[in-house]
Amino acid sequence: MTIRHLFLPFLIITALAAEASAQEFDKYFEDRTLRLDYVFAGNAGNQHIHLSEALSGGVWAGRRHNLDTVCLEGNGRLEVLEKETGKVLYANSFSTLFQEWLSEEEATKSDRAFENCFQVPWPRFPVDIRITLYDLKGDVSASLTHPIDPSDILIRPVPESSPSYKYLIKNGEPSQCIDLAIVGDGYTEEETEKFYADAQRSVDALAAHEPFTSLLEKFNIVAVAAVSQESGVSIPHSGIWKKTLLKCHFDTFYSERYLTTGSLTAVYDALSAVPFEHILVLSNTTVYGGGGIYNSILTCSADHPTFPKVLVHEFGHSFAGLGDEYYYDDGFNPMYTPEKEPWEPNLTTLADFGSKWADLLPPGTPVPTPEDSIEKENDVRRIWNSIPEETRKRLNSHLGVYEGGGYLSKGVYRPVQECRMKINECEDFCPVCTRAIFRTVSFYTSTAE
Ligand SMILES: [Zn+2]
Numbered sequence: 001m002t003i004r005h006l007f008l009p010f011l012i013i014t015a016l017a018a019e020a021s022a023q024e025f026d027k028y029f030e031d032r033t034l035r036l037d038y039v040f041a042g043n044a045g046n047q048h049i050h051l052s053e054a055l056s057g058g059v060w061a062g063r064r065h066n067l068d069t070v071c072l073e074g075n076g077r078l079e080v081l082e083k084e085t086g087k088v089l090y091a092n093s094f095s096t097l098f099q100e101w102l103s104e105e106e107a108t109k110s111d112r113a114f115e116n117c118f119q120v121p122w123p124r125f126p127v128d129i130r131i132t133l134y135d136l137k138g139d140v141s142a143s144l145t146h147p148i149d150p151s152d153i154l155i156r157p158v159p160e161s162s163p164s165y166k167y168l169i170k171n172g173e174p175s176q177c178i179d180l181a182i183v184g185d186g187y188t189e190e191e192t193e194k195f196y197a198d199a200q201r202s203v204d205a206l207a208a209h210e211p212f213t214s215l216l217e218k219f220n221i222v223a224v225a226a227v228s229q230e231s232g233v234s235i236p237h238s239g240i241w242k243k244t245l246l247k248c249h250f251d252t253f254y255s256e257r258y259l260t261t262g263s264l265t266a267v268y269d270a271l272s273a274v275p276f277e278h279i280l281v282l283s284n285t286t287v288y289g290g291g292g293i294y295n296s297i298l299t300c301s302a303d304h305p306t307f308p309k310v311l312v313h314e315f316g317h318s319f320a321g322l323g324d325e326y327y328y329d330d331g332f333n334p335m336y337t338p339e340k341e342p343w344e345p346n347l348t349t350l351a352d353f354g355s356k357w358a359d360l361l362p363p364g365t366p367v368p369t370p371e372d373s374i375e376k377e378n379d380v381r382r383i384w385n386s387i388p389e390e391t392r393k394r395l396n397s398h399l400g401v402y403e404g405g406g407y408l409s410k411g412v413y414r415p416v417q418e419c420r421m422k423i424n425e426c427e428d429f430c431p432v433c434t435r436a437i438f439r440t441v442s443f444y445t446s447t448a449e
Contacts, residue, residue, distance in 0.1 A: 025064040025121070028082075028089045031175070032122035033057035033275075034148065035158055036078075036129065037265055040098040041113035042142070047102070049131055049144035052115075057158040060121045061174040061275035063444050067091070071443040072321040073138075073343035074294050075099045078118050081128040083147070089127065090120055094295040095321075097252070097260060099133065103334055104253050116296075117268040119277075123150050137340050158272040161226070165274055166196060168203050169221040174275040177220045178444045181276035183267065184226055184302075185246035186233040186284035192225045198282050198302040199223035205308035206315065209420070209427065211434050218445045226270040233259070233283040233301075245270060248283045248299055252291065259289035259299045267297065277444070278319055280311075292317030309424045316421050320440040322433050323347040325414040325422035327404040336406045345436035346421060347406045348413050357415050357432045361399055368413060369400025375417045384418075384425035392418075396428050 035055040042048050067090045070077065074093030082089055098114035101107055120129070126149040135141040171177050182202055184195040203221055206212040230242045234249035237256050241249075246266050252258035261267065267279060282302045283289075290300040292314030300311045316322040323344030336342050341352035348356045350367070374380065374387065375395060384392070395417040405414035405422075414422070415432035429437065 024067060024089075028080075028124060029060070029121035030124060031060050033060050033119050034122045034150070034155075035268060036118050036120065036148075037268075038116045038118070038131065038144075039113050040096060040116055040133070040142070041111060042102075043109075043111045044102050044107040047098075047133060047142040049133065049142050051144070051146050054148060054152070054155045055158045056122070056155050057119065057272065059174055059275050061179040061277050062092075062119065062121060063446075064121075064175060065446050066443055071440055072294070072345065073134075074321065076131070076133045078120065079130045079132075080120050080123060081130055081145075083126055083128055086128075089123070092118070092120070092295065094118070095293050096133075096296060097262065097293060100293075101253060103136075106253075114262060115264045117264045123148065126150070136334055136337060159269050161270050161272050163224055163226045163270065163273065164192065165222055165224040166199075167220065167222050168200055169216060169219055171217050171220055174220065176445070178218055178278065178441065179274075179276045180219055180221045180278045180280060181224055181271050181274055182221065182280045182282060183224045183246070183270050184228075184282045184284060185248040185261065186228050186231055186242060186244045187225070188229070188231050189227045191231060191284065192227070195225050195282070195284070196223055198284070201302075201307065202280060202282065202300075202311055205311045208308065209312045209429070211429070211437050212312070212315075215437070215441050218441050222274045222276070224271055224274060228284075231284060233285050235285070235287055246281060248281060250287060250289050257289040258291055259283060259287075259301060260291045260293075261297070261299060264297065280315070280318075290314045292319075294318060294321040306424050309420075309427070313420055313424070316429070316433060316437070320433070320437045321345065322421050322436060323406050325405045325416075325419050325430075327407050327409045327412070329409050336408060336412045338411050342406065342412070344406070345439075346415055346419070346430070346432045348401065349411060350401070350413065353401070357399060357435075360431060360435070361401070365400050367401045368403040371402060371417055380418060381423045381425050384423070392426070396426055396430055399431060 037053045039050045068088040070093040075095040077093050080090040130145040133142040182199040187195040228244040234241045236251040246261050247263040248261045252260040279297045281299045285301045286303040288304045290310045292298040298314045298318035401413045406412040416430040418426040419430040
């Protein structure tokens, strides 16, 4: 029995639910997008949410079913509420760079503000919007509820940007498919063709990795050739700052390879011409780096030799909410605490393992599961290519509850010994990550099979 077959009952139930909720969509929403821009601000002890602007955009690219549920918990939630009853009409979950920053030492000493943009379907009537941020224990750390009247004359149309764009994969209408937009940073006008070639390599990278190979038919992928003034992106550790449209830079939180942008408004503005749900930002640089934040944004350097692997790993984060399965021996990261089950589907603290891959575990599997000697005694990244294929396969697919994951060597457990979410050398996702990606696609399309 393949993994796909194991999920069939789940998929059939979602498909039935979809029919009913499609009617709900038309009752409450129009085929149009409401964009909400916020500033999340504060410090480690105190956070605030401020609405900066509401904008009206093009057709609604998101789902029209599963409206009041979220695929994964994430670190925050945005909800559209019926005014009179408080009924949730639409919900989505997300994580943010702001919340990552809250774990940095800097956040104990100073306040900062971060841009965030979200899209919801256009309400037919005045509604309330509730936005909630959760702390590392899952408790509410900040919340804002504000009204939105769709007839408000101050809702500004999303500023028109007119970059050229090209569909690299078009499998259907935005209402039927998952819409991924690829946009470039640090590409000058003369580099437009290079951008399109790099965007095509992104599609090729996804197509080369299961389960995306099988699931690409559920996607539309559009490449948007945004133009930057200068070529390349900013590399603060080398003293390089570039004038680029989306302001991508390395050294986020002083981590050299952490490539992000804080200018989400610029990213959303650049995508105004196309319907989209997920964003991939390609940085025109050879320097190693990337970052993926769940339901927010993926950034990746286009010209490093590891590009395809890094891109697929980061897409695991930004699209499917997968956690990092790697860890450091002396690692300290407050992201995961023993009493809270992480929401990432491929990590567990055993606080609620039944909600994770317990159902896939061979009977009698010891917890924690002892590692194979090859894993225990070696840095497998260095010897990966010399390991016999059968052994590599076992390391990637033999399910257990292996201690070490989520940056911590103790107290956090991963499903296999090696996975695409652990090391660049391992090409394949493990069965648990694979299932999580299937479930995500199913949640958005209801018809994945
Ligand atoms: Zn995995």
